[in-house]
Amino acid sequence: MYKKALKFKNDGSGLENPMTKRKKGCPYDCGLCNEHLTTTVLANIDITNRCNMHCPICFANAEAKGYVYEPTKEEIISMMKVLRSEKPAPAYALQFSGGEPTLREDLPELIKLAKELGFPQVQIATNGIKIAESREYAKKLKDAGLNTVYLQFDGLKRETYIATRGFNALPFKLKAIENCRKVGLKSIVLVPTLCKGINDDQVGDIIRFAVENIDVVRGVNVQPVSFSGRIDKEELSKMRITLPDFVRLVEEQTNGEITKEDFYPVPFTVPVTKFLEAWQNCSKVKGTVHPHCGLGTYAVVEDGKLIPLTRFADVEAFYHLLMESIEKINSGRIGKVEAVTKIIRRLPRIIDRNKQPKSLNLLKIISEVLHKGTHEAAAEFHRHLLFIGGMHFMDAYNFDIERVQRCAIHYALPDGRVIPFCSYNTIHREKFEKEHSIPIR
Numbered sequence: 001m002y003k004k005a006l007k008f009k010n011d012g013s014g015l016e017n018p019m020t021k022r023k024k025g026c027p028y029d030c031g032l033c034n035e036h037l038t039t040t041v042l043a044n045i046d047i048t049n050r051c052n053m054h055c056p057i058c059f060a061n062a063e064a065k066g067y068v069y070e071p072t073k074e075e076i077i078s079m080m081k082v083l084r085s086e087k088p089a090p091a092y093a094l095q096f097s098g099g100e101p102t103l104r105e106d107l108p109e110l111i112k113l114a115k116e117l118g119f120p121q122v123q124i125a126t127n128g129i130k131i132a133e134s135r136e137y138a139k140k141l142k143d144a145g146l147n148t149v150y151l152q153f154d155g156l157k158r159e160t161y162i163a164t165r166g167f168n169a170l171p172f173k174l175k176a177i178e179n180c181r182k183v184g185l186k187s188i189v190l191v192p193t194l195c196k197g198i199n200d201d202q203v204g205d206i207i208r209f210a211v212e213n214i215d216v217v218r219g220v221n222v223q224p225v226s227f228s229g230r231i232d233k234e235e236l237s238k239m240r241i242t243l244p245d246f247v248r249l250v251e252e253q254t255n256g257e258i259t260k261e262d263f264y265p266v267p268f269t270v271p272v273t274k275f276l277e278a279w280q281n282c283s284k285v286k287g288t289v290h291p292h293c294g295l296g297t298y299a300v301v302e303d304g305k306l307i308p309l310t311r312f313a314d315v316e317a318f319y320h321l322l323m324e325s326i327e328k329i330n331s332g333r334i335g336k337v338e339a340v341t342k343i344i345r346r347l348p349r350i351i352d353r354n355k356q357p358k359s360l361n362l363l364k365i366i367s368e369v370l371h372k373g374t375h376e377a378a379a380e381f382h383r384h385l386l387f388i389g390g391m392h393f394m395d396a397y398n399f400d401i402e403r404v405q406r407c408a409i410h411y412a413l414p415d416g417r418v419i420p421f422c423s424y425n426t427i428h429r430e431k432f433e434k435e436h437s438i439p440i441r
Contacts, residue, residue: 005291010267012038012288016087027423040091041408049099067437079412088283093121102130108144115145120375123148128176139183153190155202195225196241204253219387226395262308265291271322276373278329290403296389312355394422
């Protein structure tokens with residue numbers, strides 16, 4: 001898996017307008033600096049570190065930290081403007097996070113402002129409690145323009161939540177999903193924090209739950225636990241779980257419906273974006289992250305079963321076809337219209353229509369994405385498929401500079417800097433929050 005992922009390494013060229021310069025060297029000059037290779041694909045803005053839970057595995061809780069970090073509305077608007085001013089391509093997706101972002105009274109207003117500033121995708125990372133408590137609140141979020149609920153979801157057992165969250169939070173998760181369904185919020189991503197010995201026996205159950213709720217659940221995005229603070233070696237080795245561990249668990253616990261061969265690293269998607277850049281003659285955000293940061297697969301749900309894309313489409317042939325077409329367009333050896341026409345002509349050799357599920361016309365969807373390249377065309381692809389993936393965020397024990405330099409998930413800060421996710425949580429968060437916080441009282 002390590003070697004397979006490396007085959008699809010695809011570096012970006014970084015920002016044309018970096019916020020900081022290299023002085024001490026990575027990862028101390030984060031901001032983004034002139035050595036960072038990937039623009040912001042998904043931006044996090046922590047709008048509070050207050051929370052209505054006390055999770056044993058959390059790194060952001062105000063009560064545990066002893067201070068409150070909560071930027072003003074004006075600071076948040078400034079952060080959003082910085083993200084949208086990134087060149088060559090503005091940040092595409094924005095996630096309001098925390099703490100628990102729903103504790104901010106002005107969250108619906110912030111969502112509305114984000115849409116007005118041009119973010120095509122706006123989501124919240126939430127424990128779901130407030131959404132579970134009020135259907136009216138869920139509707140308020142939807143009406144403000146919220147696209148996706150990124151829902152903390154560690155499994156389907158009471159004991160799991162007692163271990164990870166300190167109490168049985170499962171009823172709140174189920175109620176939150178139901179309230180989203182009733183108000184028409186139909187893009188929920190289940191986000192399990194995966195921990196060996198606690199919930200690694202439930203990967204298959206979580207995927208099956210997603211299948212049963214496919215009308216509103218769009219994906220399962222597993223995050224193997226990262227360890228902040230000091231931890232002894234014995235505890236680390238007892239709880240550490242990796243992406244290959246996760247993929248093995250998926251194969252075992254879905255009885256081979258999804259196998260390890262179905263998974264590809266994030267930069268596998270880069271040729272699609274590069275083709276759209278060549279076709280539309282404009283820059284777009286690209287998933288040029290390190291190939292060992294995350295991986296995923298897409299599957300059709302039909303008659304309660306999962307049929308991965310790889311079962312009826314030669315995805316690697318499609319990857320190479322796009323790369324070849326991009327090179328020809330950029331060198332002037334072929335025109336754009338001719339390139340699209342040739343790709344669409346060759347798609348029937350890549351997609352096996354006899355094996356393709358009846359509910360999906362992949363040829364039509366890909367043609368729409370290549371022709372239009374719009375948010376709506378991409379959303380249509382996601383509406384037909386369930387995403388299953390994992391992103392392994394780093395900690396002090398597995399920190400890798402090459403991964404940091406290619407990070408595409410960033411935190412925006414009130415001082416104008418934009419910092420890669422793993423370097424922020426491992427190195428910069430505590431110092432920054434202390435400098436920009438107030439005492440709890």
